[in-house]
Amino acid sequence: MPTTNTPTTKTLREGSARKRAAILMAARELFLAEGFDRSSVDAVAARAEVSKRTVYDYFGDKQSLLKAVVDAIGESLITTIRQTLDDTLTDRTEAADLEDVLVTFSMRIATGMLDSSEYATLQRLVRAEFGHLPHGCYNAMADTPDEALAERFAAFAAAGLLHVPDPRLAADQFIALTFGVALDRLGSANAVEDARVRPIVVEGVRTFLRAYRTR
Known part of the structure; x- marks a missing residue:
């Protein structure tokens, strides 16, 4: 069954526009190529050349990142x-x-x-x-x-x-x-x-x- 958990409600950082765009593009490419379930936050961070913590700080969780994409x-x-x-x-x-x-x-x-x-x-x-x-x-x-x-x-x-x-x-x-x-x-x-x-x-x-x- 697909997950139905709601996205995080924690306060997120606006951060660098360049880093935000890089994370969104990396997530988009991975979600398309590998699918949501098989794409890890670690892989998104590595492709975007940012830390895993930065991904979480900017988007909260993987589901919220998909919505942002x-x-x-x-x-x-x-x-x-x-x-x-x-x-x-x-x-x-x-x-x-x-x-x-x-x-x-x-x-x-x-x-x-x-x-x-x-x-x-x-x-x-x-x-x-x-x-x-x-x-x-x-x-x-x-x-x-x-x-x-x-x-x-x-x-x-x-x-x-x-x-x-x-x-x-x-x-x-x-x-x-x-x-x-x-x-x-x-x-x-x-x-x-x-x-x-x-x-x-x-x-x-x-x-x-x-x-x-x-x-």
């Missing part, structure tokens, strides 16, 4: 999503632009984030080590991109471009209709390698707009 990858992906939102879905005031900008956003996420090594690493760790992660930690993090997209849809509604009584529901449905379909059907959302992705995204955007575009 998952959180760090997730935060990196969320930063990518927010940047993509800023680049593609900001200050759009023409209804005629909506289809193009929503397709552009979806394709950027599909090819730049969902097929990235960071996303693949996150999925592998969460699937393999789910029993060692605190309950709900990944789900809470996974909600953040949806909330960010919901904020943009609410802004479009305020500008009179969309009718979205529930922006979060609209965001969930948009994701399901676009790159979510590509992932479910094709196992990938990389339009560079698979020409079937873009037509799926375009039709998903059009379906979304038929439901939510202001009449």
